[in-house]
Amino acid sequence: MSLSRQLSPSRTRDDGRGIPDATVARLPVYHRVLRTLADEGVHTISSDHLAQSCGVSPAKLRKDLSHLGSYGTRGVGYDVALLSYHISRELGLSQPWGVVIVGVGNLGHALVSYRGFASRGFEIVGLLDSHPDVVGKRVAATGVDLIVQPMAQLEMLVRESGASIGVIATPAEAAQKVCDRLVDAGVRSILNFAPAVLVVSDEVEIRKVDLAVELQILAFHEQRRVDDSSQLAQVMNA
Amino acid sequence: MSLSRQLSPSRTRDDGRGIPDATVARLPVYHRVLRTLADEGVHTISSDHLAQSCGVSPAKLRKDLSHLGSYGTRGVGYDVALLSYHISRELGLSQPWGVVIVGVGNLGHALVSYRGFASRGFEIVGLLDSHPDVVGKRVAATGVDLIVQPMAQLEMLVRESGASIGVIATPAEAAQKVCDRLVDAGVRSILNFAPAVLVVSDEVEIRKVDLAVELQILAFHEQRRVDDSSQLAQVMNA
DNA sequence: TAGATTGTTAATCGATTAACAATC
């Protein structure tokens, strides 16, 4: 699909087909746990222990890490600092990424005050909202101190800041329009919190966080649990 | 794993192995889109059109729906209301589920004001926080009007309300303790927003929403894009 | 050397996809 696979089959130690999506999705967890371990003064850790801390199986962890290269030592384990570095490099955390947040309601505020941004090299470079009551308000948190801009500023803000990630925290009705404008302005990565299916071109990477979906998946399992226990009761009575 | 599969191999029209996880994760999207279509007065829709609205392939949609039973009409399509009903029933949305939210910071507030709750049968039955400034505050939104309770009330609140879903919106440090207390009090489904790996027994269903993870996955793709274009430039120059 | 632990292999499992027979 992407040109790069054909151009350079092995950018790192990987075997040419790129790092599997499932692995990429777990790398941030490994990275966070490794940083915590480093803070606690741990220098070396085995795949068994690290896997347990990350909530995955040791086999899966080793398989995942093998895609990055060979950074462990047989008989010893992994150097925490070294592995942490290689993961962050692979994830692209060694360079800063500008983030624009569209929609500064409760969720937008929660995102601004989220401490995980700056510590991983993300910088919030712009806040936008369409509501007159919100536009012009100053929003400050650790590492952030911005004035909410009107929507008309979107294109200029994205271009001047060079933001590469757009976060959509608007109501569902506004999401597609906002998405289109972000993409037209040059954003190629979108994180969508609005409960809407966004249509984008293939070049745009889009991730979706949907609270309602998560809750409904839990409801499904809750219901199955209830069904199970009532069925069990029937069997017991029979 | 669960007893029910052995007891009753076919609760609905499914073939005994239960509905695949990947399918369950997509059902809420189908459901939301179907409700929107119903609101727009659409009575019948083909898998091709519905799939497009949901952002999936027609083959995947039909395969997914086939796990629920046979609710379409060949040559015609799906009845929007009927299909919507069967999905909601399968997801367990036909009965109300009580939700307790622990941690009423910016994110907790965003969750309370989220409109997707009540419309899908979820009811927020309790808000808890450890911070003295927050405890006792009244939090109101559509369908919600609650006083934030101190953490000491957790067990009593869960038991008296019969809440089945616990939402953790605390800092990472507090998350495991909160999780343990929720589970001890009887909660079997947890939605975790804290950037922490929670350890729970097998009986507890846990879902995780991690903003930092989503952003880092986007950063990975951004970086790959940058690498690609610089490589392309090199090839062009050569 | 002996014990420990990685990185890789091969088998298995689950999800996706395309094609088409069934049938409205």
Add this chain to the structure above:
DNA sequence: TAGATTGTTAATCGATTAACAATC
């Protein structure tokens, strides 16, 4: 009947897992 569209089949693909040879 002819056209349309579902539900199912079989092939493919990607992810997981367990086992173990390599090696510190």
